[in-house]
Structure formats: C-alpha cells, structure tokens
Amino acid sequence: MSSAPSPGADRSADPYLPEHGNGGYRVEHYDLDLDYQVGPNRLDGQARISAVATQALSRFSLDLADLRVRRVLVDGKLAKHTHSGGKLRIRPQRAIPEGAGFRVEIRYSGTPKPIRGRWGEIGWEELTEGSLVAAQPIGAPSWFPCNDHPADKAAYRVSFTAATPFSVQVTGNLVSQQRRGSTTTHVFERPEPTSTYLMSVQVGPYTDVPLIGGEVPQRAAIPARLSERFAFDFGRHGQIMDCLQELFGPYPFGGHVVVVTDDDLDDPVEAQGMSIFGANHVDGQRTHERLVVHELAHQWFGNSLTIADWRHIWLNEGFATYAEWLWSERSGGPTAQQHAADWHAQIAGDLAIADPGVDRMFDPQVYKRGAITLHALRHELGDQPFFALLRRWATDHRHGTVSTPDFTALAAEFGTPDGFFTRWLDEEELPPLPS
Numbered sequence: 001m002s003s004a005p006s007p008g009a010d011r012s013a014d015p016y017l018p019e020h021g022n023g024g025y026r027v028e029h030y031d032l033d034l035d036y037q038v039g040p041n042r043l044d045g046q047a048r049i050s051a052v053a054t055q056a057l058s059r060f061s062l063d064l065a066d067l068r069v070r071r072v073l074v075d076g077k078l079a080k081h082t083h084s085g086g087k088l089r090i091r092p093q094r095a096i097p098e099g100a101g102f103r104v105e106i107r108y109s110g111t112p113k114p115i116r117g118r119w120g121e122i123g124w125e126e127l128t129e130g131s132l133v134a135a136q137p138i139g140a141p142s143w144f145p146c147n148d149h150p151a152d153k154a155a156y157r158v159s160f161t162a163a164t165p166f167s168v169q170v171t172g173n174l175v176s177q178q179r180r181g182s183t184t185t186h187v188f189e190r191p192e193p194t195s196t197y198l199m200s201v202q203v204g205p206y207t208d209v210p211l212i213g214g215e216v217p218q219r220a221a222i223p224a225r226l227s228e229r230f231a232f233d234f235g236r237h238g239q240i241m242d243c244l245q246e247l248f249g250p251y252p253f254g255g256h257v258v259v260v261t262d263d264d265l266d267d268p269v270e271a272q273g274m275s276i277f278g279a280n281h282v283d284g285q286r287t288h289e290r291l292v293v294h295e296l297a298h299q300w301f302g303n304s305l306t307i308a309d310w311r312h313i314w315l316n317e318g319f320a321t322y323a324e325w326l327w328s329e330r331s332g333g334p335t336a337q338q339h340a341a342d343w344h345a346q347i348a349g350d351l352a353i354a355d356p357g358v359d360r361m362f363d364p365q366v367y368k369r370g371a372i373t374l375h376a377l378r379h380e381l382g383d384q385p386f387f388a389l390l391r392r393w394a395t396d397h398r399h400g401t402v403s404t405p406d407f408t409a410l411a412a413e414f415g416t417p418d419g420f421f422t423r424w425l426d427e428e429e430l431p432p433l434p435s
C-alpha cells in the first residue's frame with residue numbers, strides 16, 4: 001500500500017479488487033486454531049492476528065465472508081464490531097497509535113463456502129469427501145479473517161483439528177501431529193512472507209507418497225486409487241524441480257507438496273509450497289505435465305515474488321507459462337520458439353497485458369502473450385544475459401513484492417532496447433515475433 005488512507009477507513013490500494021484489503025495497518029503474523037468437522041462442513045476458528053498500525057487507528061477492518069463472529073478482542077480487551085458485506089469492522093476500546101503493534105483475537109464459526117464473484121466460486125470448497133481451498137484471488141476470507149491484499153504478506157501458524165482418518169495438508173511445514181480420541185491436531189508453520197490467497201487447506205482421504213527428487217523435499221497426498229497413474233505422470237517432478245532451480249535459482253521454500261483431490265477440478269492451482277490438481281489431471285499419460293511445471297514455477301513467480309497488485313499478473317502467469325516452454329525444450333519436446341510461434345499465430349493481440357483490466361486479468365493472452373514477451377526478450381538479449389536476468393529477478397526480490405516497472409528497470413540493465421516493453425506490454429497490438 002503506497003498512499004496513506006483516511007483514518008480507519010476501509011481502503012485497498014488494489015485498483016482491480018478495491019473491496020478486498022484494508023488500510024491503516026500491516027499484518028505480521030496470523031495464528032489460526034481451526035477445528036473442522038468434515039461431514040457437516042463445520043468450522044470453529046480462533047484467529048490471533050499480530051499487526052502494526054501504519055497510522056493512528058480509532059477503528060479498522062478485516063475481510064471475512066459469511067462466518068459468524070462470536071467475539072473480538074484487541075490487545076486482550078473486548079472490542080465493538082460489526083460484520084456485513086464481507087467486512088469485519090472493529091472499534092478498539094482505545095485508539096492504536098501510529099507505529100504501534102497490536103493483536104486482534106477473533107472467535108468465529110460456521111459452514112465455510114466459496115465466495116461468489118466474476119470468476120465463479122473461489123475459496124473454501126466442499127469435496128465429495130473433504131474440502132479444499134483454492135483462493136486466488138479473492139477466496140481467503142472464506143475461511144479466516146485477514147487483510148486480503150496480495151502485498152500484505154505475513155507469516156502463519158495454523159493448527160488444524162479434524163477426524164483422524166483424514167489427511168490434512170496446510171501450506172507450511174508440519175511441526176507436530178497429536179492424536180486425541182477420534183481427532184488429530186496438525187500444526188503447520190509458514191515462516192516465509194505469504195499472501196493470504198496463497199494459504200490453503202486440503203482435507204481428504206489421501207495417501208502420502210514420496211516424490212523422488214534432489215535436495216528439496218517433495219511429496220504428494222493423493223487418492224490411493226490413482227497411485228499407479230500418478231507415479232508415471234509425476235515421475236519427473238524431481239527433474240522439473242532441478243530444471244527450474246537451474247533456471248531461476250534456489251527453490252524458495254523448505255519443501256513442496258502436491259495434492260491430488262479425489263474429485264475433478266477445472267484447473268490446477270498453486271499455493272505456498274503446494275500445487276493442487278484434480279483427479280482429472282492424472283491420466284497415466286503425462287497429458288498435463290505442462291501444468292505440473294506451471295504450478296511449480298509459480299513458487300518463484302507469484303509466491304516468492306508476489307505482485308504488488310493484480311494489474312501486474314502477467315509477472316505470474318507469463319513467467320509460469322514460459323517455464324512450461326523451457327521445460328518442453330529441455331525435455332525433448334517442442335522448443336520455446338515453436339511454442340511462441342504457435343501461440344503468436346493463435347492469440348488475438350488486442351490486450352495490453354501490463355494492465356489487462358479486472359475482467360481480463362485471467363485472459364489467455366495474459367498467459368501466452370506474457371510468455372511470448374519473455375521469449376522475444378530472450379531473442380533481444382541472447383540466452384546468457386536473458387537467463388542471468390531471470391535469476392537476478394528471482395533472487396533480488398525473493399520473498400518480496402514486485403511490479404512491472406521493477407522488472408522493466410532490471411531488464412534495462414541487461415540491455416533491453418528502448419521501446420521494447422512499450423510495444424509488448426503497453427500497446428494492444430501484438431508485435432511481430434522475432435525469428
């Protein structure tokens with residue numbers, strides 16, 4: 001958030017999703033204690049949020065969807081609150097001075113459900129047996145109170161209790177598991193700065209499967225019925241990881257977990273240190289390997305380097321798509337040049353991807369033209385400087401937030417010609433592909 005909001009007002013610096021995110025403070029840590037019953041899809045939660053006021057606050061707000069708030073404390077004292085339209089508005093007993101740290105405790109409960117929006121239903125979703133969270137870009141408030149803006153990255157501890165037979169995967173490192181009667185409490189810690197939309201919970205009848213790889217621990221939680229197909233489809237996960245590390249630098253998290261749900265999903269999705277696929281993405285033929293690469297590449301571009309606001313989404317999707325093409329050319333498939341030429345011939349070329357607008361932020365052109373732009377840049381710079389630029393980009397901004405001007409400024413240091421990004425990113429017309 002760049003400019004100072006008016007005192008205590010709901011405000012987000014995001015031009016695309018102004019209804020999400022709140023001004024006046026930054027969150028440092030979320031501590032979530034969640035108790036979940038799978039059958040009735042019932043969630044009982046306690047959130048302890050540690051934040052710092054960026055201005056004096058007589059009131060402030062958080063994003064939280066249709067869950068019932070039972071009690072709110074600020075610094076241990078009961079606080080007045082109202083909850084409607086996805087906003088939890090809180091008035092502490094005493095104003096919080098600028099620069100002061102403060103702690104909010106919220107007890108809440110209900111039956112979580114996805115948030116309806118222009119992209120369909122996003123967030124907490126019930127599965128046939130279990131549930132999942134796929135929160136990009138507006139789904140986080142479906143399961144916890146938060147400052148739902150991609151740039152307000154924080155650390156997390158999540159304690160999640162569910163019936164013992166269920167596999168529970170939360171984005172983070174598993175630090176303890178304790179069985180009590182018929183339930184098990186799983187505690188996860190996520191120390192790296194993480195956007196709200198990249199937090200995820202996966203509950204289902206899954207079996208743990210190791211993924212063979214190099215030094216980065218990689219594993220999967222999958223329905224046992226898909227074991228054989230999965231072993232083939234994800235058989236090169238370790239090699240893909242090694243390839244992306246060579247291209248972009250060290251993997252940014254302590255480990256990676258792949259979740260395959262027993263239900264079909266429209267699209268796979270990335271979370272912090274996690275990729276989520278539907279049963280339909282596992283066919284025993286490696287049909288969807290490019291998506292394995294895509295979701296893994298988001299760990300660098302999107303998750304470690306998070307966009308400052310949603311206008312810059314090509315920095316996530318263009319880079320993840322280009323990673324697909326790089327893996328293709330390195331694993332004996334079509335070259336990046338062939339992929340770029342194919343897509344260049346197919347896409348319309350009527351979208352300025354540096355600011356595609358909220359209605360078109362997930363337009364295929366953001367993905368494909370974004371990747372073609374990187375390919376054209378590679379052509380301009382030459383392989384050695386181009387890949388050095390990608391590694392510098394991923395290293396300099398590791399665990400930070402980024403914007404298109406940040407990238408174009410760095411690329412200029414590597415000799416990008418004047419006007420290159422204007423043509424490729426700011427103008428609607430698609431420039432010719434260099435051959």
Ligand SMILES: [Zn+2]
Nearest residue numbers: 294298317320
């Ligand atoms: Zn993507």
